Amino acid sequence: MNSAPAPAPVSAIPGPLIVQSDRTVLLEVAHPLAEDARHDLAVFAELERAPEHIHTYRITRLGLWNARAAGHAADDMMATLEKYSKFPIPQSVSVDIAETVARYGRLVIERDNEGVLTLTATDSAVLAEIARAKKIANLLFEKRGDNSFVMQPWARGELKQELLKLGWPAEDLAGYTPGTPHEIALDHSGGFALREYQDHAVANFFEHGSGVVVLPCGAGKTLVGAGAMATSKTTTLILVTNIVSARQWRAELLKRTTLTEDDIGEYSGQLKEIKPVTIATYQILTARRKGEYAHLALLDALDWGLVIYDEVHLLPAPVFKLTADLQARRRLGLTATLVREDGREGDVFSLIGPKRFDAPWKEIEAQGFISPASCFEVRIDLPHQERLEYAASADDARYRLAASAPAKLDVVRQLVAKHEGERILIIGQYLDQIDELAEALDAPQLTGATSVDDRERLYQEFRDGTTKILVVSKVANFSVDLPEATVAIQVSGSYGSRQEEAQRLGRLLRPKESGLPANFYTLVTRDTVDQDFAQNRQRFLAEQGYSYTILDAHSLDAAAA
Template sequence: MARTPTLTFDRGTLIIHPPPRGKAWMDYATWDDRVEKFRLPAIQYRSVVEALQAEEVDFIDEAKEFYPLDLVVTLEMEPYPHQSEALAAWKLAGRQGVVVLPTAAGKTYLAQMAMQATPRSTLIVVPTLDLMHQWYAHLVAAFPDAEVGLLGGGSKDKTPILIATYDSAAINAESLGNRYGLIIFDECHHLPTDFSRVIAEYAIAPYRLGLSATPERTDGKHADLNILIGREVYRKRAEDLAGKALAEHEIVQIKVKLSQHEREKYNQLIQTRNDFLRDSRISLGSIQGWQMFVQMSARSQTGRRAMLAHREAKEIALGTDGKLRILANLLAKHHPERIIIFTADNATVYRISQELLIPAITHQTPVKERHEILTKFREGVYNTLIASHVLNEGVDVPAAAIAIILSGTGSTREYIQRLGRVLRKGNIANKQAILYEVVAEDTSEERTSARRRGMEKSNEPQRHEERKGKTGKKGHLQVVYGTGKEKSTKAAEQLEINYSTKRNEDSSDLT
């Protein structure tokens, strides 16, 4: 009598033996001479199981170690309409997909709703230790009877609900892969890297939720999210939620003129750089052009002078004294409101901190000191703080109402995240948030500002055409992610996923 095929999990892959009848499963299988059995990618677990069930093939599932949870919720709030819509859209997509919401729009609570709607052992993956501890505090409060653990920062728990950093989850992907039925990828734009993507590829989780304010990546790898998590199922912008889930907000750009001495020096430095670029036939209008500039600058004395001139010109634009005068005026204007100041470099952070006696946070700030500064800022002991890049992601400061960007990169993600620092309503009625962007006039900063706000213009026909809507182009954030098609979310309320992995097990339908 023929043996029943058995599906097993093996260090981030699946093995099925003996080969079942039917053909559908073979689309995912590769013969492995080392073990003389068919091997399948773990990420294809759901597809394989559903294919076998569709052909009514009896099999034994020994791969799955995830299981149902009895989640008793004590932290429940009335969801915003966009949260309910996003959950319904995700359910309609088979509980696989990416939800794009602006910073401060309640992505953590949406994830809690997804966990309640899909009560299975759950892995939550986050980019930083700060976010890991924020998630832990939220989920312990939401599900006090559930076992919630941590993986990362010295913790190595094995719990039904586990919160892990991307680094720790990737390192342990082979052992985590079959233990969780639902994976939530917070800030999911971190996933499609060569190092982190194994978290999704080595996992059999049939249910996956990606969360991000800006899933698009400059390297174009955001398209891989369609495979690793699922397609984009819902999107809202900050302006869509202003006055509702988010505070009303205003974005004000202030242009600062360089002093006569700064202007003369800046123009001289830019001329030195441009002469070299012209002679070397290099255009800085692309990533490839910049890479060529870096390579050529290392090959000659003239190239090194051009690179040094480029950097010195940038420092003049970023740190012009005119910006400090504007900053002092803004601080006086909005005193005693809580203000966050952002810069692109640590040198400017420390300079302003010393001259204006403002608490500073950089990547060099010790953890305890950073925690103390943020605590005093939330409590109102400090009204102002200044940071470089470390507050872009994963910091909850609902009391902040004013953000001032003195300098930054051309990253749309960074811009949206910095805006998000002041969009949380908190308990402030009729909160009016303001984002000031202080830019040195007639410098490269104007182009940087236009790029991060998605308003860059170009005289180059080819690049202009790429910006007009061709999707999937690398180095360009105006890409359309997902299908762009709208679906009715009402159908998800009656949707049932008839998903079970054993013929004789109790129904595991989800609604």
């Protein structure tokens, strides 16, 4: 009797990638090496589409330069493609990757012995090319030899922006002001220490001077900031998304460092304290009075040696202009995703700095530092009359009609009953929808109109279990620490925002004392723009290695079981 042939070893199976000459890369999701390939590919390629079976990545110039700045060579990237590709790599792609990566570092910003800023090129032809560009010529002062220009002393940030637009990213080696010394150390009492990846993030940041650290929500980005402060031991300005975030930063710094209450100031709409460590909101920094930025003096109020940008992917556009003037100060950006909905990733790269460290979500999850999560999309049908109203509506009204469909309320009730006793976040975009949900579930609600004191009270009641269900608007997306949340039900969102998906999933990823798994539900109205936008948001889930299950609202209980 013949036995069945032994399965081919994994190494003998053709790889899961198809690399195409237009710089797109197709990933076969069901392939046994798909997870490994996704992990390695994400270093330098961006996920564009993520349907069920084949995911499409694109190799972009900015992705290659970010990878190069984080220490990955062109040969490393080519080795990844060759290792996992089913077919030979198109010669044009190999050449493009090598030549694009080689552009990084061909121009270097330095400071000479007299402290004068210079722009130096590895060859005179590159320097001649960029010097002819009108916007760049105005930023250069005088030629110095064949391969160097003296820069305008104020032009460090703007020059990097303009060079990136021309496709010549400059490596900034001009150094930083040390700032006013201020003693800061991590408090290791109770056995506290930075995790290995947090230590690596701090070390990589300081090796290169400035840049962005990418870590999942719940992986301790605040502690990376604290580690950077303890290394630099200097006055520090921390910019955050809102007052709640500012106060969470303050509490974490008091808990994990040797800083005292007298060392830390809050600069917001409520308080105007300037101390050796000052935590300010983006909102106050962009506030205008009579057409002028009213609080711009904060940027020079002390001789800051370190500026930390929390949630750098949400940095308001006006702050980029202000940051262009902060290039002499060390800058650390913290984020869960480099994706910006306004497409200004290039400004993050040139003004905050390139990516210096990242750790994929699934990798941190495998180490036990963030909770595993199951993701579900629950599809709901519009009743016939509402379908007719949707069809007759203008384009700009259709999303709201679909996203706030009354049928979603019954599904929320079912999911709340299914997870009875767990701590549940219900997230909506529209205030009237939030009102309706809160009333139907007899649960407190939290929106932009909720006072800061009430927000902190509700968050604390949720943390300690007094409140089990909290209905929130997008104000809860950012920098809110709710470690015991195990269920999030996303009823509506900001169109197709991938960064919002990152923040909302992140609310669930803190490790749980309860040991319960995390479940993330998105309610989507079938065959509408709501479903179209959901596909874009789900690209983020796929990018991080999460799969999602589609459930039908009519058979929710059976399908979920």
